[in-house]
Amino acid sequence: AQSVTQPDIHITVSEGASLELRCNYSYGATPYLFWYVQSPGQGLQLLLKYFSGDTLVQGIKGFEAEFKRSQSSFNLRKPSVHWSDAAEYFCAAKDLNQAGTALIFGKGTTLSVSS
Amino acid sequence: DSGVTQTPKHLITATGQRVTLRCSPRSGDLSVYWYQQSLDQGLQFLIQYYNGEERAKGNILERFSAQQFPDLHSELNLSSLELGDSALYFCASSVSGVPGNTIYFGEGSWLTVV
Numbered sequence A: 001a002q003s004v005t006q007p008d009i010h011i012t013v014s015e016g017a018s019l020e021l022r023c024n025y026s027y028g029a030t031p032y033l034f035w036y037v038q039s040p041g042q043g044l045q046l047l048l049k050y051f052s053g054d055t056l057v058q059g060i061k062g063f064e065a066e067f068k069r070s071q072s073s074f075n076l077r078k079p080s081v082h083w084s085d086a087a088e089y090f091c092a093a094k095d096l097n098q099a100g101t102a103l104i105f106g107k108g109t110t111l112s113v114s115s
Numbered sequence B: 001d002s003g004v005t006q007t008p009k010h011l012i013t014a015t016g017q018r019v020t021l022r023c024s025p026r027s028g029d030l031s032v033y034w035y036q037q038s039l040d041q042g043l044q045f046l047i048q049y050y051n052g053e054e055r056a057k058g059n060i061l062e063r064f065s066a067q068q069f070p071d072l073h074s075e076l077n078l079s080s081l082e083l084g085d086s087a088l089y090f091c092a093s094s095v096s097g098v099p100g101n102t103i104y105f106g107e108g109s110w111l112t113v114v
Helices: none
Strands: A003-005 A010-014 A019-021 A024-026 A033-038 A044-050 A056-058 A064-068 A073-078 A087-094 A103-105 A109-114 B005-007 B010-013 B019-024 B031-038 B042-050 B053-057 B064-068 B074-078 B087-094 B109-113
Touching: A003 A087, A003 A103, A010 A019, A019 A109, A024 A073, A033 A064, A033 A073, A044 A056, A044 A064, A044 A073, A073 A087, A103 B042, B005 B087, B010 B019, B019 B087, B019 B109, B031 B074, B042 B064, B042 B074, B074 B087
Parallel strands: A010 A109, B010 B109
Antiparallel strands: A003 A024, A019 A073, A033 A044, A033 A087, A056 A064, A064 A073, A087 A103, A087 A109, B005 B019, B019 B074, B031 B042, B031 B087, B042 B053, B064 B074, B087 B109
């Protein structure tokens, strides 16, 4: 079955330090890949998405992600974390088995930012 | 603000009861999705509608049903509620059924079953 795995449940990063959140997927073909962020009490906001082309995609709030087919990964990065980045981050992929366009989500990674 | 509106924001009900969650998609969006978020299961896709028709079905229980009305708003009906149904229910919408469309999420409806 297709799946999205986020190996890290919780990560703590110092403010100003770099960040990398890991995401692995299991799909036969190139999936559509997404990163969403959920702040406490809020809905999910799209950070960036990848469909094809340049494997390094830029998103909002200074985030970027790199698609690596050989590693089945789509890791999210940010060069300098701000305290406001503390939230839960979800990697998602298009479910190719579904007739529609629903997404499969990973379990999420909670990011804490220390001062 | 994503433009997706969900009501109610919070709901407490007893086991065995039935509730209806309502969703208004972003203006112009034809596709509506329902997701359930719980601590143990994470974000689970329930069902998708496109322009009034069911497009895809995920892990939706038989006790749950949904529909999308001609004005494109959607309702998720949860019946014979169990404690395990306590979760955050998200509605989301996108312009069409094209995979590349961005899916926008509402802020969710918190359901607590006691």
